[in-house]
Amino acid sequence: MALNRRLEGKVAIVTGASNGMGAAEAKLLASEGARVVACDIQSVPGEEVVSEILAEGGEAEYVHCDVTSEKEWESVVEGTVSRYGALHVLVNNAGISSTSVEDNLSTESWEDIMNINATGVFLGTKTTAEVMKEQGSGSIVNISSIMGFVGGEYGHPAYHASKGAVRIFSKAMAVKYGPYGVRVNTVHPGFMPPMTSSNHPTSGSRARYVEQTPLRRTGEVIEVAYGVLFLASDEASFVTGTELVIDGGYIAQ
Amino acid sequence: MGDGMSSNGIGRLTGKVALVTGAGSRSEIIGNGQAAALLFAQQGCKVVLVDFEEENLSRTLRKISDQGGEASFYVGDVSNALDCQKMVELAVNTYGHLNILHNNVGVGGSGTVLEVEPEQWDHIMAVNVKSMMLTSKYAIPEIALSGGGTVINISSISAIRPRGLTPYTVSKGAVIALTKAMAVDHAAEKVRVNCILPGPIFSSMTSVNMSDEVRELRRRSSPMGIEGSPMDIANAALYLASDESRWVTGISLVVDGGVSLMSPQR
Secondary structure (H helix, E strand, O other), X not given: OOXXXXXXXXXXXXXXXXXXXXXXXXXXXXXXXXXXXXEEOOHXXXXXXXXXXXXXXXXXXXXXXXXXXXXXXXXXXXXXXXXXXXXXEEEEOOOOOOOOOOOOOOHHHHHHHHHHHHHHHHHHHHHHHHHHHHHOOEEEEEEOOHHHOOOOOOOOOXXXXXXXXXXXXXXXXXXXXXXXXXXEEEEEEOOOOOOOOOOOOOHHHHHHHHHHOOOOOOOOHHHHXXXXXXXXXXXXXXXXXXXXXXXXXXXXX | OOOOOOOXXXXXXXXXXXXXXXXXXXXXXXXXXHHHHHHHHHOOOEEEEEEOOHHHHHHHHHHHHHOOOEEEEEEOOOOOHHHHHHHXXXXXXXXXXXXXXXXXXXXXXXXXXXXXOHHHHHHHHHHHHHHHHHHHHHHHHHHHHOOOEEEEEEOOHHHOOOOOEHHHHHHHHHHHHHHHHHHHXXXXXXXXXEXXXXXXXXXXXXXXXXXXXXXXXXXXXXXXXXXXXXXXXXXXXXXXXXXXXXXXXXXXXXXXXXXXXXXXXX
């Protein structure tokens, strides 16, 4: 059988690529032929992800990007386009968890979470969409959460607000940039292994998540990565403004 | 875009067996079920094609054998319980197991509740909803016995954005509810159930009597300014059929070029 990779020749930026879901997405996109710009603020694990991709014969580089900085976004996007000549895919994966903060009703924590999870996605999407508009094509995949649909008792409510913002912001951008061939979609993971920013108090609550999930387990990062791959690829060329829920059936109930 | 093979060159559905209803095409224009059957077969899946007319199926069968795929067919009515039982038996007897049920059969239905004849309403519900209950009734136990798998139902954005096609809208809304209910009911048996909500797709079904003006209006209804093809729906079905989506169940995947994002402008 012919070996045709699903992102052959594409250039992709993945944020939060140093750990967890972002690392899995960067590796999967690279294994399907994309040249990956792996962005994060943690350079050591980020360089490790890049080394793994290179060792597998893929193409990738690590670039520092604080997603809350408009200036850094401009530099990442300009740098990518000048080095590779195009930008086809952006995965806005960087984010912090609802339990990354001490006080679940602190205003400062609200601002931190909204800043990274919502404003970060806004900045990345707007900077990239303009380049893609000039190109006449592109696919932006924004990582939201099932918490963008439902409430929950743990952590800071700003997490839900930030993920809800990602969900509806992406639809607005899908309408705005659709005429230029730019697609914007969201992925909504369910209960996943704890994030590096997580400070989750008990393992008991994780057991409850499993119990409440119809498929009776938490997710694996590769399962989210495959959803991202589908939306990033031309297989989804008629898919925009949509929500891909990857949650073991949690919100179907 | 290539043939979509995974990077190791193995098909994404290698070793699996699928039952695809509505897999025929009434003209040379491709249909949703036909596109899915072709794509599944191309990805290494053995496919049982179902349609109510043998002639419709022969077109699909020929295309699959031309590309070196493996398929069988069953001519029958998916709103008939005995036919549904027999098509599942055919799949299991021919290929030894069943992993995927893809429900594509559907008919249109326009008008308000004041206009629709009760018999017409019953017919639309039977073809669009009861059929999916019946095929699932017989397929799910076999999918569970095969170690788990997936059911993929075709709904429509008409379910979430009504526009004068009330019987159709209601039937497609029922497909979403049926999908979620079956997803919750059968998760423990490792049977995943999801649905796709297509927008303006130019297919063997929708192309019938469609004027160029209407076709252009449909294109303009999406922010992307394009119509979809049955291959767009088939690619979504392939994702849902494959193990790549093994943690995905109970979802409604909209494939509409963004039409449902801007309902009043349709």
